[in-house]
Structure formats: structure tokens, C-alpha cells
Amino acid sequence: MYTLTGVTKTYSNGKKAVNALQGIDLTIPDGQMVAVQGPTGGGKSTLLQMLGALDRPSSGSVLLGDEDLAKASDSRLTKLRAGNVGIVFQSFNLIATLTALENVEAALVPLGVPKAQRRERATAALASVGLADRTGHRPAELSGGQQQRVAIARALVKDPKVLLADEPTGNLDEETRDEIIALLEGLWRDQGLTLVIVTHDSQVAARAQRRLHIAKGKLRDTTPVPKAPAQARPPAEEPPAEERPAWSKPADEATPPAGATAASPAPAASSAAAVAPTAAVSPAAPTDEA
Numbered sequence: 001m002y003t004l005t006g007v008t009k010t011y012s013n014g015k016k017a018v019n020a021l022q023g024i025d026l027t028i029p030d031g032q033m034v035a036v037q038g039p040t041g042g043g044k045s046t047l048l049q050m051l052g053a054l055d056r057p058s059s060g061s062v063l064l065g066d067e068d069l070a071k072a073s074d075s076r077l078t079k080l081r082a083g084n085v086g087i088v089f090q091s092f093n094l095i096a097t098l099t100a101l102e103n104v105e106a107a108l109v110p111l112g113v114p115k116a117q118r119r120e121r122a123t124a125a126l127a128s129v130g131l132a133d134r135t136g137h138r139p140a141e142l143s144g145g146q147q148q149r150v151a152i153a154r155a156l157v158k159d160p161k162v163l164l165a166d167e168p169t170g171n172l173d174e175e176t177r178d179e180i181i182a183l184l185e186g187l188w189r190d191q192g193l194t195l196v197i198v199t200h201d202s203q204v205a206a207r208a209q210r211r212l213h214i215a216k217g218k219l220r221d222t223t224p225v226p227k228a229p230a231q232a233r234p235p236a237e238e239p240p241a242e243e244r245p246a247w248s249k250p251a252d253e254a255t256p257p258a259g260a261t262a263a264s265p266a267p268a269a270s271s272a273a274a275v276a277p278t279a280a281v282s283p284a285a286p287t288d289e290a
């Protein structure tokens with residue numbers, strides 16, 4: 001689980017300081033799928049860098065579990081990143097001279113995984129993204145969607161708890177975008193990952209359980225609140241005829257003919273209690289619907 005409290009990030013661009021994050025408070029429970037949207041320069045990538053332990057905040061705390069990433073040493077951050085977090089970028093960031101298998105294996109080198117295991121795990125990771133038959137191809141021999149699959153396999157081969165994706169579909173056509181999002185959703189559901197996707201694409205964001213919006217370094221939770229089902233018109237307040245005093249009954253009702261039944265009470269109003277926006281706050285057990 002992430003707990004961010006009062007997170008700020010200020011960059012100094014020459015003489016001018018840029019407040020990229022301005023007092024972010026955010027909790028992300030384990031296993032939640034979160035989309036982060038917002039205008040260019042709003043602070044999305046900076047937030048992702050904080051979550052991915054790629055950078056430290058200027059102030060505030062970023063807890064991953066109970067470890068404060070803001071206070072961890074450089075070597076500890078590297079370890080935390082390697083063991084817990086997989087990151088996928090818009091531009092794939094694959095090494096051009098290596099095959100798909102070698103690109104994925106390379107992620108395990110800093111973890112000290114022996115060569116034979118690296119090969120085995122990388123082969124399995126590529127199979128899990130549907131590329132079992134492309135392990136020997138170099139990036140230039142793969143389509144954009146396939147390259148992104150390699151990048152996803154490279155992020156997942158470390159068996160992370162968290163997968164962060166910065167515009168993962170930004171360089172892809174619509175059909176490939178849908179395939180990659182379906183793949184990420186499937187991996188999220190099957191592996192119980194926490195998945196945070198930065199995206200400009202509302203259709204991608206709509207798939208997430210939780211939606212955040214960041215502009216000028218300030219964060220808002222914009223998860224849509226589910227609409228309560230349409231309510232039936234409330235029944236008249238009038239009590240059933242048999243409970244009314246005789247003087248209030250219409251003449252033909254006041255003395256029912258023998259054998260006639262009493263008027264039925266009006267149907268009870270449906271108990272359409274408003275549905276709370278659970279997705280915005282609850283831990284996100286991946287569901288079968290996703």
C-alpha cells in the first residue's frame with residue numbers, strides 16, 4: 001500500500017522554480033487499478049517517479065508499506081525498486097542490440113539471479129504476454145505493440161507488487177492500445193498487482209477502478225460515483241382503505257359488498273439506497289468483471 005502525505009516536488013529550471021507537486025495526500029491500497037490523468041505539465045510523471053522510487057520528494061513522505069522512500073538511501077531505493085516495482089514507458093525503452101529474451105533477462109541481472117533461472121523466468125514472462133514465439137527477435141523486428149509487450153514482460157519478470165505505466169499506449173494505434181490494456185488488466189487481475197497507469201486516453205482511464213486527476217501539481221480523486229438505480233415514483237402517503245376511518249372512504253368503498261376483498265396496500269417503495277463510491281476508497285480486489 002502507498003501512503004503519500006504532504007508530498008511536494010520542486011524543480012529548479014535555472015532561475016525559476018517549478019512546483020511540480022504541491023502537497024499530495026494519497027493512499028493506494030494493494031491491488032488497486034488506478035488511472036492518473038491531467039494536462040501536460042500537470043505533474044503526472046513526477047507523481048509516478050515518486051511511486052516508483054525513481055526520485056525523492058522535496059518534502060513529505062512516500063510510504064511503500066512502512067518504508068519511507070523519501071528517507072531511503074540511494075542503494076536502498078535501488079533495491080526497493082528492483083524488488084517491488086515494475087515500470088513501463090510510452091517509448092518502450094528496449095535495448096536495440098538485444099533480443100526480446102535478453103532484454104527481459106537483463107532486468108534480473110541487478111537482482112543477482114543466476115543465468116539459468118534468468119532464462120527460465122524471462123521465457124515464462126514473454127509467454128505470459130503472448131510472445132513465446134518472438135523471444136529471439138530484436139526490437140526493430142517487432143511491431144510497436146509487440147515491443148510494448150516485451151517491455152511489460154521485462155517489468156513483470158521481477159515479480160513486482162506494483163506495476164507503473166507511463167502512457168503505455170501513447171505510441172500505439174487504437175486496436176493495439178486495446179490489446180495492451182486488456183493484457184495489463186488481465187495481468188493485474190491474475191497477479192493481484194497494484195497497477196497505476198498515467199494516460200491521456202479517457203477510454204484507458206475508464207477501465208480503472210479509481211481515477212485521479214493532477215493539474216498544476218494538485219491532485220483530485222475523480223472516480224465517478226456510481227448512479228443509484230432509478231427509483232419508482234414514491235407511493236401516495238394514503239393508508240390502505242381498511243385502515244381509514246369510515247367517514248374518509250368513498251361511498252362505494254365504505255360498505256364493501258359481501259365477499260369483496262379490501263384494497264391492497266400500495267407497493268412498498270424500493271429501498272434504493274445511494275450506492276457509495278467504494279471504488280474510490282476500498283482496496284481493490286480484482287474482480288471478474290474487469
Ligand SMILES: Nc1ncnc2c1ncn2[C@@H]1O[C@H](COP(=O)(O)OP(=O)(O)OP(=O)(O)O)[C@@H](O)[C@H]1O
Pocket residue numbers: 011012013018019020038039040041042043044045046047
Ligand atoms: N527533471 C526536471 N527538471 C525540471 N523541471 C521538470 C523536470 N521534470 C518535470 N519538470 C517540470 O515539472 C512539471 C511537471 O512535469 P511532469 O512531467 O510531471 O508533467 P506531466 O503531467 O507528466 O506532463 P506530460 O503529460 O507532458 O508528460 C512541468 O512543468 C515540467 O516542466
